[in-house]
Amino acid sequence: MQPMTEPPASQVHRPDPAPSRLTYRIERLMLTPLFRLALRVGLPALIGFGATSWYFSYEDHRTAVVDGIAALRNQVETRPEFMVNLMAIDGASSGVAEDIREILPIDFPVSSFDLDLDHMRETISGLDAVRKVQLRIRQGGVLQIDVTERVPAVLWREGGELELLDRLGARVGPALSRAEYPQLPVVAGKGADAHVPEAVALIAAAAPLSGRLRGLERIGERRWDVVLDRGQRILLPEKDAVRALERAIAMDQAVDMLARDIAAVDLRLPQRPTLRLNGEAIGEYWRIKAMETGENQ
Amino acid sequence: MIELYESQRAMRNMRKAAMQRGVVAILDVGSSKIACLVLRFDGSEKMGDDGVGSLAGQSGFRVIGAATTRSRGVKFGEIAAMGETERAIRTAVQAAQKMAGIRVDHVIVCFSGAEPRSYGLAGQVEVESTVVTEQDVARVLSACDVPDFGHGREVLHAQPVNFALDHRSGLNDPRGQIGQVLATDMHMLTVNAQAIQNIAHCVKRCDLELAGLASSAYASGIAALVEDEQELGAACIDMGGGATGVSIFMKKHMIYADAVQMGGNHVTGDISMGLQIPMAMAERIKTFYGGVVATGMDDREMIEISGDTGDWHHDRRQVSRAELIGIMRPRVEEILEEVRACLDAAGFDHMPSQQIVLTGAASQIPGLDGLASRILGSQVRLGRPLRVHGLPQAATGPGFASAVGMCLFAAHPQDEWWDFEIPVEKYPARSLRRAVKWFRDNW
Incomplete structure (x- = not known):
C-alpha cells in the first residue's frame, strides 16, 4: 500500500552538497586578497579610465565638454553677486584720482573674477604721487581704492x-x-x-x-x-x-x-x-x- | 634511510612557509565526518621567563574558520572512494574558507586508519668530541637500527623519545653535555603507503598543498590528555566512526599507537540490522536513546520506529530502550576488548600510571565510562579536547579531539627525526659541510 501523499521530508533526495571543481576554484579565487583588491579597485578604475578615454577620443565630445565648462564658469562669474559696478577712490586729491581713473581702464560692470587686483595695485603704485594703495572689492559691488599720497x-x-x-x-x-x-x-x-x-x-x-x-x-x-x-x-x-x-x-x-x-x-x-x-x-x-x-x- | 624522509622534510618546509604566511588549514579525514579548521597564526606569542607562554603557548594562533561535513567515501579511516572523498573535502574546505573569509593554501591532514604499527628503535653512538653536538644527535638518530617494516609502508612519525648519555637516561636535550656514549630511544609509526598516497592525491585535487600528516590517535592524545597525564603516562582512546585509535603517552611523548578497525558506525550497523531500519534512523535512535547499561526503567521506555515501506505493521513498530541497549552493548564491549588487547600488546599494565582517557564522538554513549572501567581498568575518564582560541561551540565536543589536537600539533610540532640535522656522512658529495669537516680533521 503506497501512500498517496508526498513522501516524508526525510526521504527527499538531496542533491550533492559538494561544490563542483569550477565553483570551488572560483570561490577560492574570490577569497584571494590580491584578486579581491584587483576586482574592487582595479576593475572599476580600469572601466572608468577606459570609458573616459573612449569618450574623449572624439573631437566633438572634447569641445562639448570644454564649452560646457566655460559656459558654466561664465554663468557663475556673471552672477550679480560677483559683479563690480563702480570704483570709489578715497584719500586722493582730485588730480591723483583723475590719474588713477585714467590708468585703470575698466568697463563697469565687470565680474570680480576678471579683476586682477595685484596688477592694478602695481599700476597705481607706479604713480609718483601715490605712497601706498589698498584695493578691495567692497560689499555691494564697489571697487574700493584707498590711496595714501606722498607729502x-x-x-x-x-x-x-x-x-x-x-x-x-x-x-x-x-x-x-x-x-x-x-x-x-x-x-x-x-x-x-x-x-x-x-x-x-x-x-x-x-x-x-x-x-x-x-x-x-x-x-x-x-x-x-x-x-x-x-x-x-x-x-x-x-x-x-x-x-x-x-x-x-x-x-x-x-x-x-x-x-x-x-x-x-x-x-x-x-x-x-x-x-x-x-x-x-x-x-x-x-x-x-x-x-x-x-x-x- | 634518508630518502624516505625527503617528502616529510618537504612537508615540514611547506608548513614553515604556511606559518610564515599565517594561515593554515587542519583537515580531519574521519569515517563519519570530515572537519576542517582554518587557523591564523598572528605571531604575537611571547614566552615568559619559565619558557611557558600565555595560555600554555596556545595564544599564538586562532581558529577563524570551522566546518564539518558528513564523510563520504571513507571507510575504516581510509579513503575508499577517491572522488567522493575529494568532494567531501572540497565541501568542508570551502565552508571553512567562507567562514574565515580568506583563502587557504596549506593543509595539515590527519587520519585514523591505514593500519598503524608502532616500533621502538634504539641507537647508540660514541660522542666524537667530549661535548655532545648537534652532529652527534644526528648520528645517533641515524644509527638506530630500523626494523624491516615491510614493503609498501611509510613512516608517519619518528620521534626520539629519550636520550641517554653514558649512565644517565631520561635526557630531553643532550646537546652541550659531556659524555662518551650517546644512546637514544625512538618511536616510529608506520602506515600503509597507499593510504598516504590517496590522501595526498585527494588534497592535490582540491588545489591544496599538503603541509603535514599525522595520525589522529596521536592528535587526539595531544588534545584530550592533560599535561600531567602526558607526563606520567596515559592512554588515549579515540572512538571514531570507523576506527578506534589508541595512543599511549609517556613523558610527553607518544610511545605507542594503534588502531582498532571498529567504531561507532559498526554500532549503528548493528542497530540497523537488528531492528531492520535504515541507517539514518539507526543513527538517530543511537544518538537519542543509546546507552550501554540497561535499568528497569529502560524496559518501559518505548521507542517509536517509523518506516515508509507501506506495511502498516512494519511501520508502526516499537522497541524498548532495553532492547536497543542489548544490541549496542555487545558491540561496544567488543571494541573495548580489542582496545584492551592493543593495550596489553603494548605492555600498558607495566606503566607507572594507567590512566585511560576516552574521547571521540562514540565516547558520548551514556554509561560508557562504567563499562570501560570494567574492561580497561579502574582509571578511566571521558576526555574532551582542550579549548583553543576562537573554536566555535559546535566544535568543542569530544568528536573534535583530533582536529583540536592537530591545531596544537601545527602550532607546536614535536621534533621528528627529519627535523634534526642530517649527519655529515649522509650528505651528498661536494657538500660544503663535508669540506669543512675534512679541513677540520686534517688541519
Whole structure:
C-alpha cells in the first residue's frame, strides 16, 4: 500500500552538497586578497579610465565638454553677486584720482573674477604721487581704492625744472613755480634727491637761520652747501653735516659771524674752520693788520 | 634511510612557509565526518621567563574558520572512494574558507586508519668530541637500527623519545653535555603507503598543498590528555566512526599507537540490522536513546520506529530502550576488548600510571565510562579536547579531539627525526659541510 501523499521530508533526495571543481576554484579565487583588491579597485578604475578615454577620443565630445565648462564658469562669474559696478577712490586729491581713473581702464560692470587686483595695485603704485594703495572689492559691488599720497617735503631744482620730493626723496610731481610752494625749502644740485632725509635734517637744524636760508645745494654729489642770502654759503663736510651746521650756528650766535662781510664759512675740515672774506673786507683786514704791526701802506 | 624522509622534510618546509604566511588549514579525514579548521597564526606569542607562554603557548594562533561535513567515501579511516572523498573535502574546505573569509593554501591532514604499527628503535653512538653536538644527535638518530617494516609502508612519525648519555637516561636535550656514549630511544609509526598516497592525491585535487600528516590517535592524545597525564603516562582512546585509535603517552611523548578497525558506525550497523531500519534512523535512535547499561526503567521506555515501506505493521513498530541497549552493548564491549588487547600488546599494565582517557564522538554513549572501567581498568575518564582560541561551540565536543589536537600539533610540532640535522656522512658529495669537516680533521 503506497501512500498517496508526498513522501516524508526525510526521504527527499538531496542533491550533492559538494561544490563542483569550477565553483570551488572560483570561490577560492574570490577569497584571494590580491584578486579581491584587483576586482574592487582595479576593475572599476580600469572601466572608468577606459570609458573616459573612449569618450574623449572624439573631437566633438572634447569641445562639448570644454564649452560646457566655460559656459558654466561664465554663468557663475556673471552672477550679480560677483559683479563690480563702480570704483570709489578715497584719500586722493582730485588730480591723483583723475590719474588713477585714467590708468585703470575698466568697463563697469565687470565680474570680480576678471579683476586682477595685484596688477592694478602695481599700476597705481607706479604713480609718483601715490605712497601706498589698498584695493578691495567692497560689499555691494564697489571697487574700493584707498590711496595714501606722498607729502612733498622739499623742492628740488635741477636743470631749470622744479620737482617736488617727499621726505624720503621720492618724486611727488613737477612744480610749476617756486611761488606755488612758498613754505617748502629748496635743494639743488645733482644727486640731491638721493639725500633728501639728510637735507630735511639740515633744514630743521638751520631753524635759527630760517630768515636768511635760501636753500641747500649738493656739491659734487658728495656734500651739502647751505646757501644764505647775500650770497653767503656754509660749506659742510660729508660726514656729520648737521653737527657742523650746528657749530656754525653756535659761532654765529656767539660772535654774530654771519652778519659780517663774509663770503663763505668753510667747515669741510672740522679741525680748521675757515672763513672766506669778500674783496673789500679782505682789504680792510690787511689794512688793520698793517696798522697793528706799524707797517706803512 | 634518508630518502624516505625527503617528502616529510618537504612537508615540514611547506608548513614553515604556511606559518610564515599565517594561515593554515587542519583537515580531519574521519569515517563519519570530515572537519576542517582554518587557523591564523598572528605571531604575537611571547614566552615568559619559565619558557611557558600565555595560555600554555596556545595564544599564538586562532581558529577563524570551522566546518564539518558528513564523510563520504571513507571507510575504516581510509579513503575508499577517491572522488567522493575529494568532494567531501572540497565541501568542508570551502565552508571553512567562507567562514574565515580568506583563502587557504596549506593543509595539515590527519587520519585514523591505514593500519598503524608502532616500533621502538634504539641507537647508540660514541660522542666524537667530549661535548655532545648537534652532529652527534644526528648520528645517533641515524644509527638506530630500523626494523624491516615491510614493503609498501611509510613512516608517519619518528620521534626520539629519550636520550641517554653514558649512565644517565631520561635526557630531553643532550646537546652541550659531556659524555662518551650517546644512546637514544625512538618511536616510529608506520602506515600503509597507499593510504598516504590517496590522501595526498585527494588534497592535490582540491588545489591544496599538503603541509603535514599525522595520525589522529596521536592528535587526539595531544588534545584530550592533560599535561600531567602526558607526563606520567596515559592512554588515549579515540572512538571514531570507523576506527578506534589508541595512543599511549609517556613523558610527553607518544610511545605507542594503534588502531582498532571498529567504531561507532559498526554500532549503528548493528542497530540497523537488528531492528531492520535504515541507517539514518539507526543513527538517530543511537544518538537519542543509546546507552550501554540497561535499568528497569529502560524496559518501559518505548521507542517509536517509523518506516515508509507501506506495511502498516512494519511501520508502526516499537522497541524498548532495553532492547536497543542489548544490541549496542555487545558491540561496544567488543571494541573495548580489542582496545584492551592493543593495550596489553603494548605492555600498558607495566606503566607507572594507567590512566585511560576516552574521547571521540562514540565516547558520548551514556554509561560508557562504567563499562570501560570494567574492561580497561579502574582509571578511566571521558576526555574532551582542550579549548583553543576562537573554536566555535559546535566544535568543542569530544568528536573534535583530533582536529583540536592537530591545531596544537601545527602550532607546536614535536621534533621528528627529519627535523634534526642530517649527519655529515649522509650528505651528498661536494657538500660544503663535508669540506669543512675534512679541513677540520686534517688541519
